[in-house]
Amino acid sequence: KGDAKAGEEKAVMCVACHGATGKVSVPLYPNLAGQNAEYLAHALQAYKKGERSGGQAEIMKAYVSGLSDSDIDNLAAYYASQKP
């Protein structure tokens, strides 16, 4: 349901850790390219709601706190559309 093109524009905040196309250089971080959009949106919502802790969860929460549901769906659509 997200708009991948809008998500690509929003992804500027994600690329430092997750890569422009969702393939990471730091193995502790997850690749996002080709992941299911529904799962990506779920994970972002979980960080936003504080349902994840430990690791980078506080950092993720800070990043996603300003995102709307549409932003989240768009980002999920963008990374899901990238080739793994």
Added chain:
Amino acid sequence: KGDAKAGEEKAVMCVACHGATGKVSVPLYPNLAGQNAEYLAHALQAYKKGERSGGQAEIMKAYVSGLSDSDIDNLAAYYASQKP
């Protein structure tokens, strides 16, 4: 650091939702194939420690509660070794 072969044997408990080779049929669940082993191990440990809630987190916690650190590393190595 995990043993992918040992992980494959342990993965029988994962396949109903995550697929034998880590590619899911239910889009709410994450693909695991080709994901970074370090991230997969981190995520499993987070479920085990109760650092994730919401969604399927309680189910994941139940599944991983009986896994040793070695089991977790082996499962992570197995799914990381699968082609996305």
